[in-house]
Amino acid sequence: MVRHRHDLAVIGLGYVGMPLAQAAVNAGLAVVGLDANASVVASLTAGRSHVDDLSDEDVATMLAAGFVPTTDPAALAEAAVTVICVPTPLGDEGGPDLTAVRSAASTIARHLRPGSLVVLESTTYPGTTDEIVRPLLEASGLVAGTDFHLAFSPERVDPGNAAYGIGNTPKVVGGLTPACTQAACDFYARFVDTVVPTKGTREAETAKLLENTYRHINIALVNEMARFCHELGIDLWDAIAAARTKPFGFQAFYPGPGVGGHCIPIDPNYLSHNVRTRLGYPFRFVELAQEINASMPAYVVRRAQDALNEDGKALRGARVLLLGVTYKPDIADQRESPAVHVGRRLIDLGALVEFHDPLIEKWDALGLPARSVADLDAAVEHADLTILLQHHRGYDVDGLARISRRFLDTRGAATPAPGVERL
Template identity: 75%
Template sequence: MAVDAAVIGLGYVGLPLAQAATRAGLSVLGFDIDERVVASLNAGRSHVDDLSSADVADMRDRGFRATTDPAELREAGTLVISVPTPLSPDGGPDLSAVNAAVSTVAAQLRPGMLVILESTTYPGTTDEVVRPVLEAGGLTAGTDFHLAFSPERIDPGNPSFGATNTPKVVGGHTPGCTEAAASFYGKFVDTIVRTKGTREAEMAKLLENTYRHINIALVNEMARFCHDLDIDLWDVINAAKSKPFGFQAFYPGPGVGGHCIPIDPNYLSHNVRARLGYPFRFVELAQEINATMPSYIVRRAQDALNEDAKSLRGSTVLLLGVTYKPDIADERESPAVPLARQLISHGAAVQFHDPKVSEWRGLSEHATRVEDPAAAAAAADLTILVQNHREYDVDALAGGAQRFFDTRGVVTEGERIERL
C-alpha cells in the first residue's frame, strides 16, 4: 500500500518528525533496524522523552506503522533519513549509519521519489556521499528523483518548540529538489527556510551549534576567573541580559552534553582541517575549554572538602542529575560521566540520583544509585548538583547537605554552599 512518507531512524529526531507528519494527515511508515523499537512502537509504547506512549498510540490509530522490512520503503513517495552521526575516533563524523541507510534507500529507489537527509554532518555529504550511491542504479538526482538536505533541529524536552513550529531549513540538489522538499515539509511545518543548495543547509546546522559551543565555552572560562576574582558570574549574566539587544545569555556548567554541542562543531573543525589544511581555532579552543570543565569541577570539589578538613580520597560524593539536560532521560555525552570517572579515579565513593535514570549506563558498577536524594545529601561529604531536574527542591537539598556544590547557579547563597 502506498504511503506518503517513510522515516528511516525512529529515535529522538525521527519519531517526532513522524508524529508531526501523521498528525497532519499524511500516511507515514517508520523504518528502524532495531526490532525491539519497532515492536514497541507498533504496540503503542514510546521510547523517547518527547513522546508519551499515548502519543505513539495516537499515531498508530492515525495509520502510523513501523517496520524492519526495507522492501516496504519502495511504497513511499518521500524517504527521510534521520539516523545518528556520532564522532569517529579521528574526530570526524561517523557516517556508518548514514551509509547503511543510503544503501537501503538506493535498493528501493524509484523514479519520482524525494529523498531527504536530516542527519547532521559536514558540508558536502549529501552531494559527495549520498548522491553517488543513489545514482549508481541509473537514476539521476534532480531529473529522475529529488534529493535534499534538511537539518534536524529537535531540542529534546523543549516545551515551547517542536517539529511543527521550529522553522525548517531545506536545501536541494537543484532548485526543483528544494521546492519538492519545501512542499513536503510545508504540509506540517509552519515555516520553511530555503537555502541555495545542500551545502548551505548542511553548514547552517553546524553554524547554529558552533555558535552555542563557543559561547558556552566563553562563559565557562569566565566562570573560572570570576571565581578567582570573587565575582558572582551568575549576577553578571543576569545584569548583562537586561540589555534588549546585542546580547544573548549563555550559562556556565560542568561541561556540555547531548547529541549536538559536543559533536557537531567537531564535524566542521575536522572538515576544515581535512579539506583546507588549517585549524578552525575557535572551535578547537572551545572544545578544549568545555572538555576540561569536569576536571575543573573536581578541583573545586577538592577545595570544598578541604574546607571541612577532608580529602577527596575516601569521601562520599553525591551527584544529583546525570542526564545531559534537565527534565529528560537522555544521557548522551553527559558531562556527568567524565566528572564521575575523575572523582572515582581520585578515590571518592560516588553515589548518584536522577529521577529520570534508574541505571546509569557505563557507570552502574562504579557509582551507586540512591533512592532518597535528601537522605543521601545529608550523609554525603559533598553533594554536587550536576543537572537541575524540576523534581528537585534544590534549596532544601542544599540546606540539608553537609556541603553543597551548585554547578547550575540555582541555589540561594548560604554557608557550606559553593557555586560555579
C-alpha cells in the first residue's frame, strides 16, 4: 500500500484552488498547494491572501494546520488526490485556452502513482477530461480507470457569497468509469455536504456549461427588454419586482452594463465553440446572448449621451464619474468587468473620465487616463454625469444621486427622482 504525505494536492492557488484547499484543511486533510507563480506562493507562505474570499487570517489558520504552498511539482508524488484548478481563459478561436490544463496534466504524469485520484475542476468543453487530460496522464505508463482514477468536478465558487461555499454547495462529480466516480465522490464527501454523481465526465462538464449558459441567456433577455422598455416608457425594474412575486415558474434576472467575471462572459462560448467545431452548426441561443450582452456597454454610453443632452451638454469634454468598476458587488475582482468597455468608449468619445471604487485603489485596465477620486461626495457634485456601474454595499446610492447633477443607474438601486435615470 502506497503511503501519502498529503491527502490532497491542489494545482492552481487562485479563486478556485484556495477555497478548495481551505475546505479540505478545515476538514482535517493534509493539503499541499502547487502554483507556478513564485510570488503567489511567497505571499501565501507569509500569510497574505490574494483572493477575495480568504482573509490573511484565513491563510494563517491554514498554514498553522499544515497547509504547504509550493512551486515544487515533486510534492505531487506524495499526494493521494490531485485536483487541477488552473485558469481556462477564452482562446483566440473562441474555445478555451487549455495551455495551463495541459501543463498541469503533464506535470502530474511525471509524478503519478498507482491508486491515485486526479480530478479536473477547471471549466472547459465536454470531452476535455477524456480526450485531453487522460492521454497526457497516461504518458506516465499508467492507465486511467485501471491504475489510477480520473474524474471531472466543475468548480462552483461564487466569490463574495457568504451563504454558499465549498461545504454546502452540492458537488457534481463525473468519473471516467463508475469506480472513478465513486472514488471522487468518496473524496469530496469528506468536506462537502452533498455530492452529485453523473454518468461520466462529459455529463459533469456539460452541467457546468449549462448552469452558466442558462444565466447568460436570461441576462441577455432582460438586457434586451431594458432597451425597448426604456423606449416604451415602461419601468422594467418595477415589472421584474412584480413578476418575482410568482412563487413558481419564474426566476428574477436583472439588466446591467454587461456581464463580467470568470464564468458568464466566457464559459458559454466553450459550448458554442464545441458545437460549431464538432457538429458544424451554431448554438444560436448562446451566440445571440453574447451579441446582446456584449453590446450593453455601448448602450450605457448612448444613454449617457442622452442624459447629458437633457442638460444641453456634449459628451466630449464632459466630466463623467464611474462608480464601481469591479465585475461584482463587494469584491475586488475586476476580471472581464464591463466597466472597462464603458470607460474606454467614454474616453474615446472625448469624455473626461474619473472613477471611484471602495475596493480598488488603482484601475489599470483601461490603458487610458482615468483618475481615481478620493472625495466621493465632492466628485459626484462636480461631475456632469455620474454612472453607477456596480452597487457596492458601501454606496449610499440615493444620497449620491441627490447631490449629483445627473445620475445614470445601471443596477436599479436608486429611487426614481428628477435627474436620476435607471437603465
